[in-house]
Amino acid sequence: MTILEAIQSRRSVRKYIDRPIDKALVAILQDKIDEVNKAGNLHIQLVTDEPRAFKGKMAYGTFSGVSNYFAMVGKQEGDLSERIGYYGEQLVLLAQSLGLNTCWVGLTYNNIKEAYTVSPGEKLCCMIALGHGDDPGRNVKRKTASQVSNASDDTPAWFNDGVAAALLAPTAINQQKFHFEYIAPGPDGIHRVKASRRFSLVGYTHLDLGIAKYHFEAAAGKENFEWI
Numbered sequence: 276m277t278i279l280e281a282i283q284s285r286r287s288v289r290k291y292i293d294r295p296i297d298k299a300l301v302a303i304l305q306d307k308i309d310e311v312n313k314a315g316n317l318h319i320q321l322v323t324d325e326p327r328a329f330k331g332k333m334a335y336g337t338f339s340g341v342s343n344y345f346a347m348v349g350k351q352e353g354d355l356s357e358r359i360g361y362y363g364e365q366l367v368l369l370a371q372s373l374g375l376n377t378c379w380v381g382l383t384y385n386n387i388k389e390a391y392t393v394s395p396g397e398k399l400c401c402m403i404a405l406g407h408g409d410d411p412g413r414n415v416k417r418k419t420a421s422q423v424s425n426a427s428d429d430t431p432a433w434f435n436d437g438v439a440a441a442l443l444a445p446t447a448i449n450q451q452k453f454h455f456e457y458i459a460p461g462p463d464g465i466h467r468v469k470a471s472r473r474f475s476l477v478g479y480t481h482l483d484l485g486i487a488k489y490h491f492e493a494a495a496g497k498e499n500f501e502w503i
């Protein structure tokens with residue numbers, strides 16, 4: 276499965292069956308964790324066979340059967356939330372391509388301190404539930420390209436493809452508070468894209484933006500533009 280196919284087929288899944296993740300798949304995910312932790316200066320950890328984080332009243336009954344998750348940890352500095360989103364989504368899409376399901380989780384989990392390490396100066400931003408889904412997830416309504424960008428018949432096809440992929444990104448409560456603006460080349464001939472956040476009372480807009488930017492890049496092609 277390509278990244279674009281994973282983007283198309285991913286849905287948030289909240290119900291999982293009681294089946295451990297194959298050791299070979301854990302090894303592939305661990306390699307990718309090592310890669311993104313290095314690239315993004317993060318401390319993401321994969322926790323397996325640990326059912327307590329998503330049990331009890333903290334889980335509000337939304338999740339069931341979760342016993343594997345990524346603990347999304349990083350040093351508390353500048354753009355941590357956006358980096359967690361940008362690199363975490365790479366793990367989500369890899370998991371999807373391996374036949375696993377995921378759900379980003381902002382609040383509804385218990386903090387199981389002995390299951391992962393949060394060193395001094397680090398922060399646990401959120402979790403990503405992981406496993407074999409018991410249902411395919413649901414189709415949620417998305418915004419249109421014109422609501423989140425200046426995409427038009429006049430903007431390049433790669434930009435419009437990027438916006439289409441960003442619209443499929445998971446966001447907290449499906450808020451989609453991001454915006455992509457295409458800026459035509461000046462004398463230097465470089466196409467530029469400005470990605471920004473819109474106001475939200477719920478928060479998580481930095482994290483959502485990181486996720487959406489990864490989707491955008493994957494479809495638009497990093498070689499076609501520079502971020503502003």
Ligand SMILES: Cc1cc2nc3c(=O)[nH]c(=O)nc-3n(C[C@H](O)[C@H](O)[C@H](O)COP(=O)(O)O)c2cc1C
Pocket residue numbers: 285286287288289337378379380381382383401412413415443444445446447448449479482483486
């Ligand atoms: C940062 C973030 C936090 C989220 N937190 C939760 C959560 O606490 N509980 C939950 O059920 N879903 C949570 N979600 C999943 C979103 O509700 C979901 O991505 C959105 O409704 C779009 O659906 P989709 O992922 O199936 O496309 C979260 C998603 C993101 C990106």
